[in-house]
Amino acid sequence: MNAKKTSAPDRIWDFFCSLKLTIFNLLSLSITSIIGTVIQQGGSAEEYIKEYGTANYQLFKKLQFFDMYHSWWFVGLLGLFSVNLICCSIKNFPRVWKFVVAPMLIAGDGTFKNSANKAEFSTKESAKTLTSRLAEELQKIFTKPILTEADGKQNLFAQKGIYSRFGAYMTHLSILIIMLGAVIGTVWGYKAYVNIAEGTEVSQVWPRNGNQPIDLGFSVRCDKFEVEFYQGTQRPKEYRSLLTVTENGKIVIDKQKIVVNRPLSYKGITFYQSSYGPAGTGSFEIEVTDNKSGEKLTVNPAQGKKVALPKGFAFSVDDFVPSYQSFGPAAKLHVDAPDGTHRTPFVILQNHPQFDARRGGDFSFALKGYKQPQYTGLQVAKDPGVWVVWFGCFLMIFGSMSAFFFSHRRIWIRISEEKGKTLVQMAASAHRNQPAFADKFEEFKKQIANTIDNKA
Amino acid sequence: MDSGQLFNFVTLGYFVAMVLFIAYLATRSDTIALGARLVSVAGLAIQTLAIGMRWYESYQMPGGVGHAPMSNLYESVVFFAWSIVLIYLLIDIKYRQPSVGAFVIPFAFLAMTWAQLTLNTSIEPLVPALQSNWLTYHVISCFLGYAAFAVACGVSIMYLIKIGKEEKGEGPIGGILGIFPSVRVLDEINYNAIMIGFPLLTIGIVTGAAWANYAWGTYWSWDPKETWSLIVWFVYAAFLHARFTRGWVGRRAAWLSIIGFAATIFCYLGVNLVLSGLHSYGG
Ligand code: HEM
Numbered sequence: 001m002n003a004k005k006t007s008a009p010d011r012i013w014d015f016f017c018s019l020k021l022t023i024f025n026l027l028s029l030s031i032t033s034i035i036g037t038v039i040q041q042g043g044s045a046e047e048y049i050k051e052y053g054t055a056n057y058q059l060f061k062k063l064q065f066f067d068m069y070h071s072w073w074f075v076g077l078l079g080l081f082s083v084n085l086i087c088c089s090i091k092n093f094p095r096v097w098k099f100v101v102a103p104m105l106i107a108g109d110g111t112f113k114n115s116a117n118k119a120e121f122s123t124k125e126s127a128k129t130l131t132s133r134l135a136e137e138l139q140k141i142f143t144k145p146i147l148t149e150a151d152g153k154q155n156l157f158a159q160k161g162i163y164s165r166f167g168a169y170m171t172h173l174s175i176l177i178i179m180l181g182a183v184i185g186t187v188w189g190y191k192a193y194v195n196i197a198e199g200t201e202v203s204q205v206w207p208r209n210g211n212q213p214i215d216l217g218f219s220v221r222c223d224k225f226e227v228e229f230y231q232g233t234q235r236p237k238e239y240r241s242l243l244t245v246t247e248n249g250k251i252v253i254d255k256q257k258i259v260v261n262r263p264l265s266y267k268g269i270t271f272y273q274s275s276y277g278p279a280g281t282g283s284f285e286i287e288v289t290d291n292k293s294g295e296k297l298t299v300n301p302a303q304g305k306k307v308a309l310p311k312g313f314a315f316s317v318d319d320f321v322p323s324y325q326s327f328g329p330a331a332k333l334h335v336d337a338p339d340g341t342h343r344t345p346f347v348i349l350q351n352h353p354q355f356d357a358r359r360g361g362d363f364s365f366a367l368k369g370y371k372q373p374q375y376t377g378l379q380v381a382k383d384p385g386v387w388v389v390w391f392g393c394f395l396m397i398f399g400s401m402s403a404f405f406f407s408h409r410r411i412w413i414r415i416s417e418e419k420g421k422t423l424v425q426m427a428a429s430a431h432r433n434q435p436a437f438a439d440k441f442e443e444f445k446k447q448i449a450n451t452i453d454n455k456a
Numbered sequence: 457m458d459s460g461q462l463f464n465f466v467t468l469g470y471f472v473a474m475v476l477f478i479a480y481l482a483t484r485s486d487t488i489a490l491g492a493r494l495v496s497v498a499g500l501a502i503q504t505l506a507i508g509m510r511w512y513e514s515y516q517m518p519g520g521v522g523h524a525p526m527s528n529l530y531e532s533v534v535f536f537a538w539s540i541v542l543i544y545l546l547i548d549i550k551y552r553q554p555s556v557g558a559f560v561i562p563f564a565f566l567a568m569t570w571a572q573l574t575l576n577t578s579i580e581p582l583v584p585a586l587q588s589n590w591l592t593y594h595v596i597s598c599f600l601g602y603a604a605f606a607v608a609c610g611v612s613i614m615y616l617i618k619i620g621k622e623e624k625g626e627g628p629i630g631g632i633l634g635i636f637p638s639v640r641v642l643d644e645i646n647y648n649a650i651m652i653g654f655p656l657l658t659i660g661i662v663t664g665a666a667w668a669n670y671a672w673g674t675y676w677s678w679d680p681k682e683t684w685s686l687i688v689w690f691v692y693a694a695f696l697h698a699r700f701t702r703g704w705v706g707r708r709a710a711w712l713s714i715i716g717f718a719a720t721i722f723c724y725l726g727v728n729l730v731l732s733g734l735h736s737y738g739g
Contacts, residue, residue, distance in 0.1 A: 019697055019698075019700065022694075022697050023694050023697055023698055026690045026691075026693050026694040026697070027690070027691075027694055029690050030687045030690040030691055030694075030719075033683050033686065033687050033690075034683075034687065036678060036680075036683060037680035037683050037684060037727070037731055038731065041678065069678045069683075182676070191673065191674065230519045230520075230521065230581045231518055231519030232519070233581070235581055235583065236583060236584060237519075237520065237581065237584070238584055239584055259584065260584035260585050260587070260671055261584070261585070261587055261588045261667075261670050261671050262670070263670065263673065270673055272671070272672060272673045273584075274672070379672055379673045380673070381673030381674065383673075386669065386675065389665075389675060390666075393662040393665070396658060396662075397655060397658055397659055397662065400654065400655050400658060401655050404651045404654070404655065405651075435644070
């Protein structure tokens with residue numbers, strides 16, 4: 001063991017660089033992550049006590065199991081994971097950088113003897129002419145080589161795919177970039193929500209955790225909210241809101257449609273269609289006919305509001321249902337006589353406007369329409385880190401592909417003259433995917449042999 | 457002829473292919489191996505056609521229902537089976553090892569059988585949250601990745617069976633195990649399949665995050681489905697790194713690959729069946 005010789009700081013450094021730590025980190029992150037998928041996150045104390053009992057609740061709370069992905073120990077693991085990545089990159093990067101700045105232009109005897117891919121030929125042709133022909137051939141079958149002369153020997157060196165050496169580093173860097181993006185989003189961004197009733201506007205939104213509203217710096221109006229259903233079903237096809245953004249009294253975005261999966265962004269703040277519901281009481285459009293005179297008038301009362309009619313009568317709408325038995329939308333009304341007596345309530349149907357005329361009485365009513373204003377529920381997100389995250393994701397995909405599917409391939413050829421003969425030695429290596437490269441090398445070998453044999 | 461009937465043919469085709477691959481183990485007949493391959497290729501071709509037809513059929517329905525056939529549990533299981541056969545055949549082109557088929561095609565057959573017999577096959581309109589191209593890319597890359605992991609799991613099982621016998625040292629290995637690829641090749645296929653699957657899973661997680669970001673404004677919310685996909689990613693990342701140290705090849709790599717695939721299946725099905733989540737395949 002040579003471990004004895006290393007000093008304590010060196011050992012700590014090696015520990016943080018080690019792949020053992022990486023594997024420990026990856027496996028412990030996997031295993032601990034399971035906890036948060038089994039125990040519901042962010043629930044209420046009562047629910048947890050009912051589910052797990054008081055003693056367990058106290059324990060789990062102490063261990064921060066109810067918000068474990070933000071717990072000190074999970075964040076600590078992620079921190080260790082980043083430190084490991086950074087240390088290992090610092091340690092190994094110079095070695096990889098050397099391949100770029102100081103490529104091995106001349107291979108030594110050891111390389112030609114011990115390489116997994118090697119070949120040797122001898123011929124009578126002079127080293128000079130052979131070298132130039134081999135350089136040409138190498139350019140044709142692989143890539144342009146670099147010629148170096150040393151100790152009276154000609155050295156050809158050609159390489160391809162050096163960038164794949166950086167694939168792992170790109171991938172590792174990408175993980176750090178993604179984490180950085182997540183931190184930026186947490187520190188300088190927020191997640192909030194807001195409900196906007198049709199026809200109204202807001203300039204504040206409510207953060208998900210916290211109760212102080214956030215000022216947007218502009219205002220957002222909901223012009224309209226609609227739900228569209230698939231033909232003949234109750235299955236929603238589209239939730240859409242028309243939103244208008246005004247800033248300093250000027251309209252900057254006019255009636256833009258947003259739907260789920262197509263949000264609206266303004267000044268880095270994005271509004272996502274998320275929910276909806278009724279806002280306040282609806283208003284009716286009702287046509288009243290005076291049965292004696294035949295006079296008609298149209299009124300637009302809100303539910304429960306008393307509406308005056310000729311000759312001291314009045315009426316109000318008590319109730320509304322969107323579907324009354326199988327007759328469609330219906331309203332329940334009652335009439336107040338001039339002496340204040342409350343007459344028997346009755347039902348009118350939107351789809352059968354003539355129906356109420358048969359009831360008799362002083363007036364008959366027809367329901368022309370009902371408008372229930374809605375509010376649109378929007379998620380609001382400000383996340384200045386999101387582009388950093390996407391950049392990291394792109395780099396990760398690109399980096400891992402170049403790490404896995406490409407390799408750094410190098411070929412060395414040395415041509416030397418010995419005892420009236422010309423000796424050609426060849427060696428090659430790939431830093432990944434060696435079996436495939438070995439096949440390729442067999443081809444190269446044949447082509448080089450052919451070139452040597454077929455002198456001009 | 458509609459896509460449903462074609463899918464029944466496909467299921468039958470994979471059954472025949474599976475039987476032929478197993479018959480190959482018993483007989484070592486090259487003709488049977490060729491037959492097994494041809495039936496698999498035909499099954500894949502018909503399934504491709506059937507998926508295309510189902511896509512087309514969805515656009516023939518009234519009311520703008522049309523969408524890529526990758527939106528519910530049935531469609532995803534069918535696509536999973538398709539991906540397994542595709543990835544297997546690609547790996548077969550390179551390695552020419554029909555005995556592997558006997559350990560991989562059964563996954564595709566089981567998936568198709570389950571889908572055809574028990575799942576709801578009707579084409580359903582998409583609720584608004586699922587109307588996203590990101591979702592289509594997400595499903596395609598995830599399932600191609602899962603399929604590569606299925607192949608890796610199949611060869612890992614073969615590896616463990618074979619190495620177990622070899623290490624008992626009962627002379628040269630004959631019989632069925634004799635036509636298994638060598639343990640070195642099995643180990644290499646395992647590694648290569650995971651190398652194909654890992655970037656695909658990465659793309660799958662990223663496109664899933666993009667979808668979540670467009671739909672809800674959060675690219676990551678630690679819901680059980682997302683968390684499990686990350687767990688799977690960690691397990692295979694551990695596999696790959698364990699391999700770089702050169703210590704973890706062979707038996708331990710095979711076990712890690714099997715654990716990884718178990719986690720994959722849990723992520724795909726277990727999360728919805730066992731845990732509750734926001735994801736759409738819950739049915
Ligand atoms: C998940 C977090 C990751 C951590 C903590 C991590 C950490 C490490 C560490 C410590 C090493 C050792 C470097 C060395 O000694 O040469 C390493 C090597 C490597 N990692 Fe990662 N890694 C991670 C993710 C990835 C991913 C996603 C890939 C996918 C492409 C990857 C590809 C590689 C490669 C190819 C090497 C070998 C480098 C070489 O051969 O020079 N890593 N990783």
